[in-house]
Amino acid sequence: MQAPPVAAVPRDIKIEQLSMVFYGRGEPVIALDKIDMNVAAGQFAAIIGPSGCGKSTLLRLVADIMQPFAGSISLGGESPRLARHAHSLGFVFQSPTLLPWRSVKQNIELPLDVVGRGSSKRSTRTTKDLIDLVGLNGFEDALPHQLSGGMQQRVAIARALVLTPDILLLDEPFGALDEITRQRMNLELLRIWAESGTTALLVTHSIAEAVFMSDRVYVMSARPGRVTTIIDVPLPRPRGLAMMRTPEFFDCVNRVRDGLFGNEQGGAPARGEPIEAY
Amino acid sequence: MTAALAASHKIARASWRPLLTGAVLIGLAEAAKHANLLPVFVPSPSEVVMEIWNSPRLVTENLAPTAWKSAMGYFIAAAIAMTAGSIAVSVRAVYGPIYNFGVIIHSIPIIATAPLLALWLGTGPQVQIAIAALASQFPMLVGTMQGLQAADARQRELMHVLSASRVQTLWMLLIPSALPYLFAGLKIAAPSAVLGAITAEWAGADRGVGAMMLYALFSYDTPKVWLSVFLTCFLAAAGFGIWALIERLVVTWQRDVEIAD
Numbered sequence: 001m002q003a004p005p006v007a008a009v010p011r012d013i014k015i016e017q018l019s020m021v022f023y024g025r026g027e028p029v030i031a032l033d034k035i036d037m038n039v040a041a042g043q044f045a046a047i048i049g050p051s052g053c054g055k056s057t058l059l060r061l062v063a064d065i066m067q068p069f070a071g072s073i074s075l076g077g078e079s080p081r082l083a084r085h086a087h088s089l090g091f092v093f094q095s096p097t098l099l100p101w102r103s104v105k106q107n108i109e110l111p112l113d114v115v116g117r118g119s120s121k122r123s124t125r126t127t128k129d130l131i132d133l134v135g136l137n138g139f140e141d142a143l144p145h146q147l148s149g150g151m152q153q154r155v156a157i158a159r160a161l162v163l164t165p166d167i168l169l170l171d172e173p174f175g176a177l178d179e180i181t182r183q184r185m186n187l188e189l190l191r192i193w194a195e196s197g198t199t200a201l202l203v204t205h206s207i208a209e210a211v212f213m214s215d216r217v218y219v220m221s222a223r224p225g226r227v228t229t230i231i232d233v234p235l236p237r238p239r240g241l242a243m244m245r246t247p248e249f250f251d252c253v254n255r256v257r258d259g260l261f262g263n264e265q266g267g268a269p270a271r272g273e274p275i276e277a278y
Numbered sequence: 279m280t281a282a283l284a285a286s287h288k289i290a291r292a293s294w295r296p297l298l299t300g301a302v303l304i305g306l307a308e309a310a311k312h313a314n315l316l317p318v319f320v321p322s323p324s325e326v327v328m329e330i331w332n333s334p335r336l337v338t339e340n341l342a343p344t345a346w347k348s349a350m351g352y353f354i355a356a357a358i359a360m361t362a363g364s365i366a367v368s369v370r371a372v373y374g375p376i377y378n379f380g381v382i383i384h385s386i387p388i389i390a391t392a393p394l395l396a397l398w399l400g401t402g403p404q405v406q407i408a409i410a411a412l413a414s415q416f417p418m419l420v421g422t423m424q425g426l427q428a429a430d431a432r433q434r435e436l437m438h439v440l441s442a443s444r445v446q447t448l449w450m451l452l453i454p455s456a457l458p459y460l461f462a463g464l465k466i467a468a469p470s471a472v473l474g475a476i477t478a479e480w481a482g483a484d485r486g487v488g489a490m491m492l493y494a495l496f497s498y499d500t501p502k503v504w505l506s507v508f509l510t511c512f513l514a515a516a517g518f519g520i521w522a523l524i525e526r527l528v529v530t531w532q533r534d535v536e537i538a539d
Contacts, residue, residue: 065435084441091439097432100531101454113450114440143531 008198010041011076011088011166013062018071020057020225031057033224034071039199039216041076044190046202046210047218048256054225055203056094059169062201063091075167083167087111087121090165090198092173096152098144098159104131105140108158121163123196130158133188150177157185161192168193170202174209183241186213190239207260211235211252212244219259229259289523321501329505336490336502341509344475344487347403348513351410352471356464359415363422377423384416388474392481406478406486413474414467421463425456458532461525468517476510487513 015037022029031054039045047055060066062073064080075083083089098107108127115121125133131140134154144152153176160168170189174182190213193200204210210217211233219229233252235243243249304323311322330337359380366376388409396405429451437447479488487509494502 060435063435063439065438084439087441089439091436093432093436095432097430097436099433099451099454101529110450111440114437114442114446145531 008164008166008196009076009088010197011078011083011199012041012043012074013037013039013045013167013199013201014072014074015058015062016072016074018058018061018073019069020054020061020066021069030224032061032068033226035225035227037218037227039201041199042197043216044193044200044202044214045216045218046204046214047220048204048207048210048260049220049225050222050260052225053220053222055220056171057225059091059171059201059203062167063089063169087115087119087163088166090160090163090168092156092160092168092170094172094175096144096149096156096176098152098155100144103141103143104136104147104155107144107155108162110159111163115163119163121165123162123164125161127162130161133161133192134158134185150181153177154181154185157189164196165198168198168200170200170204172203172205175205182209187240189213190237194238207253207256208244211249211256212239217252217256217259219256229256231255231259288526319500321504325501326504326508329501337505337509340485340487340490340506341513343403343483343485344406344472344479344509345513347406347486348410348471348475348517350403351407351412351475352414352468352517354407355411355415355467355471356418358411359418359463360422360460363419364426366423367426373423376419380416380419383412386412388413388477389480392478395478396481401482403483405481406475406483406488409478410471410475413477414471417466417470418460418463421459421461421466422456425459425463426452428459429455458525458529461521461529465518465521465525468521469514472510472514472517 015035018032018035018037019030020032022031035058037045047058049055057066061068062075062080064084073080075088078086080089099110102110105127108130112119112122123130131137134157136151136154136158139147139151144155147155153173157173174185177185186209189200192198200213202210202213204213215233217231217233218227219231220226221228231252235246235248235252307316308323310316311320316322362376362380366373391412392405392409395408399405399408433451433455434447437451442450476486476488476491479486480492483489487506491503491506491510494500494506
């Protein structure tokens with residue numbers, strides 16, 4: 001289980017002046033407005049913001065699921081499309097998104113079936129290691145409909161780790177889990193991330209989770225989606241639960257909270273208020 | 279072996295209620311006939327069974343032609359409907375036209391087209407095969423079209439992020455998601471093929487359950503009419519049942535989707 005996995009190729013995420021517009025009925029909706037982001041290779045970054053701020057859209061643009069309206073995304077100098085074709089991207093969706101006819105084991109191995117079992121991207125962790133890791137021993141042959149929602153999401157996380165992604169995109173992956181499992185999964189995720197050198201981008205609703213996990217937190221506002229604040233988290237790694245009691249941790253949490261809601265006393269910009277930075 | 283045993287137990291558990299209901303209804307009909315509660319033209323179930331006993335060749339000689347003609351038409355329809363459905367889903371421009379064409383064929387009154395087709399195609403089995411195909415195509419077309427679109431957007435995105443090829447996506451995602459819908463279409467279409475073939479036999483056929491039905495009607499032989507009704511039900515139910523069984527063995531992860539047209 002402790003065998004060192006295949007190291008990821010270091011890729012940074014460089015996002016410049018990225019905008020996304022949705023045309024529906026009525027007025028076009030500006031989902032993302034001139035987003036700039038810079039996540040160094042091997043860094044863990046979190047995006048936090050209110051619902052509808054376009055953070056999921058941003059992740060899907062990085063994953064080449066959608067094409068941007070304007071601006072550019074570079075993943076280690078390559079376009080998202082090239083990175084995707086190189087099987088460099090891992091994506092964990094909000095919902096487990098398992099294939100209902102595949103057993104737990106077969107769902108975890110889906111990326112191997114697509115990429116080929118001999119792929120150089122294949123993690124040295126065996127399927128059994130991954131099942132151990134997400135605590136699903138004895139459920140190898142169960143079908144998804146026999147599992148609880150939290151167990152299904154753990155299968156989805158194991159599936160994202162069966163290849164070693166250069167860039168791991170996490171769209172509120174633990175939202176459906178109970179607090180205990182969530183904390184355990186976070187710790188495991190951090191351990192795997194530290195081992196593999198993967199660049200990670202996490203979308204979350206939880207301030208504590210954003211701070212606990214990442215080196216840098218991007219705070220976004222809604223309608224139009226903009227990055228309002230960038231908070232660096234200088235907390236030492238490896239991080240454990242004890243760190244969550246330190247004043248440094250609370251300081252970071254408070255700074256993210258101020259970024260999200262504005263400093264009420266100080267009259268800093270509130271959520272949704274336009275910030276003219278250009 | 280144990281799997282087969284388990285499956286047969288499952289089938290026994292699932293079928294004892296309908297079997298019991300049928301037995302009770304038949305018993306009631308028999309009793310009602312003996313108590314003279316039923317009109318003259320309704321025979322008792324035992325009289326219908328006696329028809330099979332008295333002339334078994336009547337059954338075999340008429341059941342077999344109808345069965346193979348229905349099956350032939352049904353499989354031709356299945357092949358065409360699944361091909362057309364797949365094309366409709368992959369080429370957006372022809373989706374509407376193919377669907378509408380299916381609806382129009384489905385709306386044609388078979389009783390009127392059977393004689394016309396007999397004029398065009400001659401009076402051989404080809405007419406019954408063609409009518410069986412026309413009568414059964416629609417559920418299979420709709421099943422294919424709905425089924426191939428059944429995979430949800432997240433699942434498609436998952437395959438996309440994995441950079442799966444079109445063939446991989448088809449094989450690993452689209453076809454398995456389509457199976458419950460395909461089976462629903464295949465099940466619903468089977469009785470339609472049998473009814474289509476029988477209706478077509480009315481327009482001219484020397485053998486077949488439909489021909490037997492017609493002769494029996496014209497000679498006021500009510501037990502034989504009822505026998506032909508029974509044989510029709512048997513064929514239609516068998517066609518449905520075979521697919522229901524295969525579905526049970528293949529689709530273990532999901533039950534009973536609805537086909538909405």
